[in-house]
Amino acid sequence: MPRILVLALALAIVSPAQQPISFATDDGGHICADLYGHGNKAVVLAHGGQFKKESWRDQASSLASAGFEVLAIDFRGFGCSTGPGQQNFDNAPFDKDVLAAVRYLKTQGAKTVSVVGGSFGGAAAGDASINSTPAEIDRIVFLGAAPNLPANGLKSRALFIVARNDTSGSGPRLPGIQAQYEKAPQPKQLIVLDGSAHAQFLFQTDQSTRVMQEIVQFLSAP
DSSP, X not given: OOHHHHHHHHHHHHSOOEEEEEEEOTTSOEEEEXXXXXXXXXXXXXXXXXXXXXXXXXXXXXXXXXXXXXXXXXXXXXXXXXXXXXXXTTXXXXXXXXXXXXXXXXXXXXXXXXXXEETHHHHHHHHHHHHSOTTSSOEEXXXXXXXXXXXXXXXXXXXXXXXXXXXXXXXXXXXXXXXXXXXXXXXXXXXXXXXXXXXXXXXGSTXXXXXXXXXXXXXXXX
């Protein structure tokens, strides 16, 4: 068998298949996404402002290998996703994109759906939980993020992961994230890492393995 074909087959075995899909939001938006793996426990991956759905490929493959069905979305205004309000980034209803992804997975047979969100994608995931019906979103991982809305309204178990020296143009992010964490209902967990990497940029540091382990452990726990 030719070496190139052997390598292609090996990669197909190691890397879960990636399937492009799309679905509608309840306000008439159109969301493009990549689906990985199979399982009755599902995870939505919600990117940050400097990323798109493809940025999650390695993490999606790891989660799929751990037995999760994984849906990496492009928010409205990113990639081929569209929706009302996409021109106004600060006020766009990105939480509707997350809820649409969660509900799509539920219609496909997922028994539980969790969300991992980086930066504004984490904020959108938190707002989606607050605006959801009870038990609609099982768990949320906030990477360098917290809800825009008051966190005491969260309806999901929450894991907050942030680098101690992560800063924005307005200063350190940790104080604001910690304040929202303190408002969040139990069960919850806060992990403060060394360094300054923001959200998905953590996966480009030597903290990457630990971050992924923490995520899988949190999503897999009873």
